[in-house]
Amino acid sequence: xxxxxxxxxxxxxxxxxxxxxxxxxxxxxxxxxxxxxxxxxxxxxxxxxxxxxxxxxxxxxxxxxxxxxxxxxxxxxxxxxxxxxxxxxxxxxxxxxxxxxxxxxxxxxxxxxxxxxxxxxxxxxxxxxxxxxxxxxxxxxxxxxxxxxxxxxxxxxxxxxxxxxxxxxxxxxxxxxxxxxxxxxxxxxxxxxxxxxxxxxxxxxxxxxxxxxxxxxxxxxxxxxxxxxxxxxxxxxxxxxxxxxxxxxxxxxxxxxxxxxxxxxxxxxxxxxxxxxxxxxxxxxxxxxxxxxxxxxxxxxxxxxxxxxxxxxxxxxxxxxxxxxxxxxxxxxxxxxxxxxxxxxxxxxxxxxxxxx
Amino acid sequence: xxxxxxxxxxxxxxxxxxxxxxxxxxxxxxxxxxxxxxxxxxxxxxxxxxxxxxxxxxxxxxxxxxxxxxxxxxxxxxxxxxxxxxxxxxxxxxxxxxxxxxxxxxxxxxxxxxxxxxxxxxxxxxxxxxxx
Numbered sequence: 001x002x003x004x005x006x007x008x009x010x011x012x013x014x015x016x017x018x019x020x021x022x023x024x025x026x027x028x029x030x031x032x033x034x035x036x037x038x039x040x041x042x043x044x045x046x047x048x049x050x051x052x053x054x055x056x057x058x059x060x061x062x063x064x065x066x067x068x069x070x071x072x073x074x075x076x077x078x079x080x081x082x083x084x085x086x087x088x089x090x091x092x093x094x095x096x097x098x099x100x101x102x103x104x105x106x107x108x109x110x111x112x113x114x115x116x117x118x119x120x121x122x123x124x125x126x127x128x129x130x131x132x133x134x135x136x137x138x139x140x141x142x143x144x145x146x147x148x149x150x151x152x153x154x155x156x157x158x159x160x161x162x163x164x165x166x167x168x169x170x171x172x173x174x175x176x177x178x179x180x181x182x183x184x185x186x187x188x189x190x191x192x193x194x195x196x197x198x199x200x201x202x203x204x205x206x207x208x209x210x211x212x213x214x215x216x217x218x219x220x221x222x223x224x225x226x227x228x229x230x231x232x233x234x235x236x237x238x239x240x241x242x243x244x245x246x247x248x249x250x251x252x253x254x255x256x257x258x259x260x261x262x263x264x265x266x267x268x269x270x271x272x273x274x275x276x277x278x279x280x281x282x283x284x285x286x287x288x289x290x291x292x293x294x295x296x297x298x299x300x301x302x303x304x305x306x307x308x309x310x311x312x313x314x315x316x317x318x319x320x321x322x323x324x325x326x327x328x329x330x331x332x333x334x335x336x337x338x339x340x341x342x343x344x345x346x347x348x349x350x351x352x353x354x355x356x357x
Numbered sequence: 358x359x360x361x362x363x364x365x366x367x368x369x370x371x372x373x374x375x376x377x378x379x380x381x382x383x384x385x386x387x388x389x390x391x392x393x394x395x396x397x398x399x400x401x402x403x404x405x406x407x408x409x410x411x412x413x414x415x416x417x418x419x420x421x422x423x424x425x426x427x428x429x430x431x432x433x434x435x436x437x438x439x440x441x442x443x444x445x446x447x448x449x450x451x452x453x454x455x456x457x458x459x460x461x462x463x464x465x466x467x468x469x470x471x472x473x474x475x476x477x478x479x480x481x482x483x484x485x486x487x488x489x
Contacts, residue, residue: 048418050413051413052412058413059412060455175405175417176417176418177417177422178405270455271419273420273424277424278422278424278478279478279481279482280422280480294425295425296437297447297450298437298450300455352489356425357427
């Protein structure tokens with residue numbers, strides 16, 4: 001069994017290379033008994049590389065991704081592969097995908113990518129696909145079945161008939177709070193593919209599904225939402241051990257629905273408010289979730305972060321490494337049958353910065 | 358005598374219905390609300406615009422529906438500024454830093470529009486100046 005990655009070892013590696021100590025990536029580690037091998041993979045998400053003009057890009061977002069890549073390359077033991085959770089670009093432009101892709105090209109190990117809406121709605125994922133392959137796919141690695149979904153598609157009417165130009169379509173979907181947007185979905189065609197794909201897999205095989213949007217309904221107004229979430233969940237429920245890991249929300253979230261554990265990953269670009277802090281609308285942030293600390297606006301990388309995830313017996317324990325905040329550990333507790341924060345779950349021990357309003 | 362005459366004139370002015378400060382109609386209220394709404398609407402346009410700063414970043418990228426701005430808590434002590442600050446100072450902080458732009462005067466119509474929009478999205482939340 002390989003040595004567990006610790007914050008200290010990462011800091012030591014970072015210090016040795018003269019880089020900063022904690023960086024916004026997600027380190028994911030699978031560890032379970034039986035004959036399967038332990039392994040780990042790295043998770044980076046939501047970089048939103050944004051072109052200003054020509055060769056000029058928003059420095060703030062660039063730095064988040066650069067540091068994530070640097071940190072991922074320093075981690076020992078090396079991860080088996082790297083996941084990128086979507087929204088590499090801000091407006092789906094070739095220049096943005098190339099600029100972000102150039103940064104990702106420095107990563108050691110194989111890269112698997114998830115489609116985000118910011119990558120998609122300019123050319124419907126055509127250029128992204130040239131760089132990273134099919135929009136949805138599955139693969140097996142050391143006894144675990146992985147599925148990558150494109151969860152950010154929407155109706156044909158909105159996609160093909162609503163907007164005069166592709167640029168406007170992209171801008172309308174890029175605004176998180178834009179009422180002209182449209183709910184995300186996996187869609188009938190992809191659900192049929194998923195059913196077919198999962199039919200070939202033993203229900204005892206640990207299953208890990210990556211999507212960009214949450215495969216659960218949290219707040220429709222910001223598309224913290226997948227419209228056919230229940231239908232996708234129904235395809236996953238027969239598996240004994242299922243984890244869904246998603247980006248898009250730029251914040252710590254976790255939940256349990258039936259057999260399915262949910263974990264969100266942090267963004268490298270910027271944090272988002274919890275939707276229940278928007279005074280004009282209700283939201284359904286999972287009641288399980290103890291929020292991350294409120295972001296300090298004076299620290300541009302605050303409330304971005306990275307995490308390690310152990311999967312013991314196929315269940316996820318997420319170790320959120322947060323800027324200048326104590327580590328957060330959220331893991332599946334067999335006693336309760338759901339993920340719990342190892343330290344802050346009880347209301348009485350929560351800290352003032354975890355209170356969002 | 359002259360003082361008496363002035364008092365009479367003042368009395369006449371104060372009693373004139375056209376100048377009584379607390380006399381207004383539903384139409385007046387509608388008009389005033391419309392004025393506010395149009396400024397808040399301008400604020401929303403600025404909020405989602407990439408042209409406020411110099412790098413194309415919009416306020417709404419980090420603050421959808423102006424969430425996490427907490428206008429009801431200002432003025433309040435900002436530890437990073439080392440003083441009690443007003444909301445417009447924090448708006449300017451964001452314009453200067455994430456948006457890489459130039460700060461606006463406190464009474465700039467654009468700043469008024471920002472503050473109007475922020476407060477409109479926060480409508481109904483009790484004032485709690487100084488809260489952290």
